[in-house]
Amino acid sequence: xxxxxxxxxxxxxxxxxxxxxxxxxxxxxxxxxxxxxxxxxxxxxxxxxxxxxxxxxxxxxxxxxxxxxxxxxxxxxxxxxxxxxxxxxxxxxxxxxxxxxxxxxxxxxxxxxxxxxxxxxxxxxxxxxxxxxxxxxxxxxxxxxxxxxxxxxxxxxxxxxxxxxxxxxxxxxxxxxxxxxxxxxxxxxxxxxxxxxxxxxxxxxxxxxxxxxxxxxxxxxxxxxxxxxxxxxxxxxxxxxxxxxxxxxxxxxxxxxxxxxxxxxxxxxxxxxxxxxxxxxxxxxxxxxxxxxxxxxxxxxxxxxxxxxxxxxxxxxxxxxxxxxxxxxxxxxxxxxxxxxxxxxxxxxxxxxxxxxxxxxxxxxxxxxxxxxxxxxxxxxxxxxxxxxxxxxxxxxxxxxxxxxxxxx
Amino acid sequence: xxxxxxxxxxxxxxxxxxxxxxxxxxxxxxxxxxxxxxxxxxxxxxxxxxxxxxxxxxxxxxxxxxxxxxxxxxxxxxxxxxxxxxxxxxxxxxxxxxxxxxxxxxxxxxxxxxxxxxxxxxxxxxxxxxxxxxxxxxxxxxxxxxxxxxxxxxxxxxxxxxxxxxxxxxxxxxxxxxxxxxxxxxxxxxxxxxxxxxxxxxxxxxxxxxxxxxxxxxxxxxxxxxxxxxxxxxxxxxxxxxxxxxxxxxxxxxxxxxxxxxxxxxxxxxxxxxxxxxxxxxxxxxxxxxxxxxxxxxxxxxxxxxxxxxxxxxxxxxxxxxxxxxxxxxxxxxxxxxxxxxxxxxxxxxxxxxxxxxxxxxxxxxxxxxxxxxxxxxxxxxxxxxxxxxxxxxxxxxxxxxxxxxxxx
Numbered sequence: 016x017x018x019x020x021x022x023x024x025x026x027x028x029x030x031x032x033x034x035x036x037x038x039x040x041x042x043x044x045x046x047x048x049x050x051x052x053x054x055x056x057x058x059x060x061x062x063x064x065x066x067x068x069x070x071x072x073x074x075x076x077x078x079x080x081x082x083x084x085x086x087x088x089x090x091x092x093x094x095x096x097x098x099x100x101x102x103x104x105x106x107x108x109x110x111x112x113x114x115x116x117x118x119x120x121x122x123x124x125x126x127x128x129x130x131x132x133x134x135x136x137x138x139x140x141x142x143x144x145x146x147x148x149x150x151x152x153x154x155x156x157x158x159x160x161x162x163x164x165x166x167x168x169x170x171x172x173x174x175x176x177x178x179x180x181x182x183x184x185x186x187x188x189x190x191x192x193x194x195x196x197x198x199x200x201x202x203x204x205x206x207x208x209x210x211x212x213x214x215x216x217x218x219x220x221x222x223x224x225x226x227x228x229x230x231x232x233x234x235x236x237x238x239x240x241x242x243x244x245x246x247x248x249x250x251x252x253x254x255x256x257x258x259x260x261x262x263x264x265x266x267x268x269x270x271x272x273x274x275x276x277x278x279x280x281x282x283x284x285x286x287x288x289x290x291x292x293x294x295x296x297x298x299x300x301x302x303x304x305x306x307x308x309x310x311x312x313x314x315x316x317x318x319x320x321x322x323x324x325x326x327x328x329x330x331x332x333x334x335x336x337x338x339x340x341x342x343x344x345x346x347x348x349x350x351x352x353x354x355x356x357x358x359x360x361x362x363x364x365x366x367x368x369x370x371x372x373x374x375x376x377x378x379x380x381x382x383x384x385x386x387x388x389x390x391x392x393x394x395x396x397x398x399x400x401x402x403x404x405x406x407x408x409x410x411x412x413x414x415x416x417x418x419x420x421x422x423x424x
Numbered sequence: 425x426x427x428x429x430x431x432x433x434x435x436x437x438x439x440x441x442x443x444x445x446x447x448x449x450x451x452x453x454x455x456x457x458x459x460x461x462x463x464x465x466x467x468x469x470x471x472x473x474x475x476x477x478x479x480x481x482x483x484x485x486x487x488x489x490x491x492x493x494x495x496x497x498x499x500x501x502x503x504x505x506x507x508x509x510x511x512x513x514x515x516x517x518x519x520x521x522x523x524x525x526x527x528x529x530x531x532x533x534x535x536x537x538x539x540x541x542x543x544x545x546x547x548x549x550x551x552x553x554x555x556x557x558x559x560x561x562x563x564x565x566x567x568x569x570x571x572x573x574x575x576x577x578x579x580x581x582x583x584x585x586x587x588x589x590x591x592x593x594x595x596x597x598x599x600x601x602x603x604x605x606x607x608x609x610x611x612x613x614x615x616x617x618x619x620x621x622x623x624x625x626x627x628x629x630x631x632x633x634x635x636x637x638x639x640x641x642x643x644x645x646x647x648x649x650x651x652x653x654x655x656x657x658x659x660x661x662x663x664x665x666x667x668x669x670x671x672x673x674x675x676x677x678x679x680x681x682x683x684x685x686x687x688x689x690x691x692x693x694x695x696x697x698x699x700x701x702x703x704x705x706x707x708x709x710x711x712x713x714x715x716x717x718x719x720x721x722x723x724x725x726x727x728x729x730x731x732x733x734x735x736x737x738x739x740x741x742x743x744x745x746x747x748x749x750x751x752x753x754x755x756x757x758x759x760x761x762x763x764x765x766x767x768x769x770x771x772x773x774x775x776x777x778x779x780x781x782x783x784x785x786x787x788x789x790x791x792x793x794x795x796x797x798x799x800x801x802x803x804x805x806x807x808x809x810x811x812x813x814x815x816x817x818x819x820x821x822x823x824x825x826x827x828x829x830x831x832x833x
Contacts, residue, residue: 016633062487063493075484
């Protein structure tokens with residue numbers, strides 16, 4: 016008698032984005048003439064750049080000719096791409112072997128699957144608020160315990176509050192934990208960790224043999240040269256950290272699908288030798304994954320060409336110009352806002368201290384603007400609201416104009 | 425103190441394909457002038473067809489223009505593609521809702537991840553020999569128990585022997601099991617289940633509330649109209665089965681990456697209502713996956729166009745012509761062979777009853793032909809050897825000519 020994995024029943028009932036979609040649909044039905052301005056999901060909107068398009072076309076054409084056709088590639092990714100990534104990190108002063116890089120179909124699969132190479136009794140610490148995938152993947156695999164409706168928390172997770180008081184970067188966990196998810200630039204708060212802040216976590220992790228799972232998916236949005244783009248800029252981080260990244264936000268690959276996870280040979284856990292954890296991830300990927308699309312990997316190679324890098328940086332600048340417009344708009348209304356400077360997310364404090372979902376409804380009904388309620392990212396997000404800088408310029412401008420004209424605060 | 429998932433330590437030490445690569449490399453170093461003929465890994469070699477190339481190029485061009493650019497798609501896949509798949513099955517007399525289809529990046533990820541929606545104490549039955557991924561994914565997630573070197577088996581799995589006596593389709597499992605992996609046309613034996621054979625398993629599954637995980641990745645290689653291409657051709661199969669398929673072997677997508685899993689609304693397990701298991705897989709994919717590449721999905725749509733289907737069938741015919749050449753070649757030498765008629769794999773009995781690996785070494789050293797030792801697919805494969813029909817025609821012909829001239833039997 017086949018039974019289901021009961022951990023699925025522990026997932027908190029309300030899913031953030033479907034609930035947003037439901038409320039939006041309901042509103043639109045009642046107000047069919049209202050033009051909605053979507054600043055909700057962090058989804059890219061601008062075209063792929065010419066260098067990348069050429070790379071992808073080359074990828075397709077390679078497969079159109081038996082002389083250049085390729086079938087299954089290495090599960091770890093194209094050797095050339097792993098070398099190019101190693102060179103790219105090297106150009107930023109970070110020495111990593113191509114063997115430390117594992118190409119995948121994105122940061123979401125990697126950040127959800129990475130827990131599976133660790134013990135099922137691992138104590139998991141997450142930032143609060145956080146990207147829901149860190150929580151849900153640990154719930155489904157039985158590492159998060161049970162959900163308390165009252166607290167809005169899982170009793171098996173260690174929540175690390177990210178608040179105005181700590182500038183949205185958490186204090187060290189109390190007691191010992193095994194796995195620590197850190198995301199910088201942060202989704203949803205837009206906060207970026209400093210070298211000193213990360214150093215404290217690296218020291219903690221080394222002293223407690225914990226492993227830091229560092230999500231750097233927004234690293235290319237950092238323009239301040241003092242802020243670290245990779246956990247591996249911190250001394251000794253390789254011994255206690257792995258890092259996840261992707262081309263989704265750097266090069267508009269949200270629908271194209273390409274990411275990578277760096278598992279340094281030096282990384283160790285309790286009772287393991289250097290190289291063992293890297294081998295574990297290798298074995299995981301070899302069993303559960305069959306490599307990223309060879310077409311997409313050609314596109315990724317093009318991103319790291321001279322032209323591709325230049326164009327991708329322009330793409331980032333475009334979205335960051337959007338962020339500036341949002342920041343300026345909310346500041347003019349006297350709304351307290353965070354992030355938005357080295358990150359594509361603006362994290363606003365709800366005016367009048369109303370709840371995140373109440374502000375969602377208010378913003379939608381008064382201005383037609385859709386954002387993301389902070390409480391959807393965890394209890395620590397209550398009273399906050401995320402505006403995404405991903406969008407066409409005219410959409411962003413229309414949203415801010417409508418907020419300026421119509422929001423009653 | 426982070427600890428690793430110790431189930432990884434239970435994986436049997438020797439990996440099939442790396443060991444083949446190692447022995448091949450060693451041989452090639454000693455015999456640098458010998459031209460090797462590779463009939464080992466089931467990897468496609470012929471170019472994508474014109475219709476598919478056009479579809480993929482369209483997919484790339486869509487992303488080059490902000491008016492047609494798309495970012496994140498639905499985790500379940502492009503609505504149009506799910507409809508097209510539903511229509512394709514319908515054209516073969518199988519009624520399935522588009523909502524039953526979940527598009528993915530391939531049959532390997534799906535067949536390795538599918539176990540995760542079921543209880544960790546599930547009793548798992550597998551055909552022996554079998555595609556190693558079924559076994560390894562259950563080992564890593566703790567459902568297979570410990571490996572016995574002596575038996576070459578995991579003590580927690582139920583092995584269903586596939587032998588000459590049962591025409592390589594297993595008898596029903598003894599006692600109750602929860603999950604049953606069936607692959608037809610079979611990798612590695614090339615056997616294809618009849619309607620009656622599948623019906624027995626469907627009846628067993630219904631009576632025992634077991635779930636059949638049906639891998640139909642080679643279904644397009646069936647030319648005999650009497651043989652079922654889908655488990656859903658069997659009455660009541662929807663209530664106890666899910667099915668996995670892919671474009672890898674039908675349209676040469678091994679490197680392009682696109683597959684799908686069908687979870688019918690009707691499918692139930694112990695204590696679940698219709699729709700619940702489908703929802704579980706939906707939730708699993710929404711958490712751990714971010715959709716197949718939108719470029720690749722455009723290519724997939726092209727496969728199911730009139731031209732695309734015609735061209736893909738020609739591709740299948742090409743490889744099946746290879747299979748005929750292999751079958752004829754081994755028959756001329758008096759070697760007993762199975763499969764190869766409605767499947768791209770030829771499963772030969774090692775001449776003189778020598779072990780699978782001894783035959784690998786013998787074939788390589790005497791003829792320069794590389795195949796796959798049957799024992800690499802489980803203990804039931806010992807004494808057998810797989811030859812793959814995937815390859816350029818001249819490679820297949822050269823291999824068979826060398827076997828004819830040089831194999832000492």
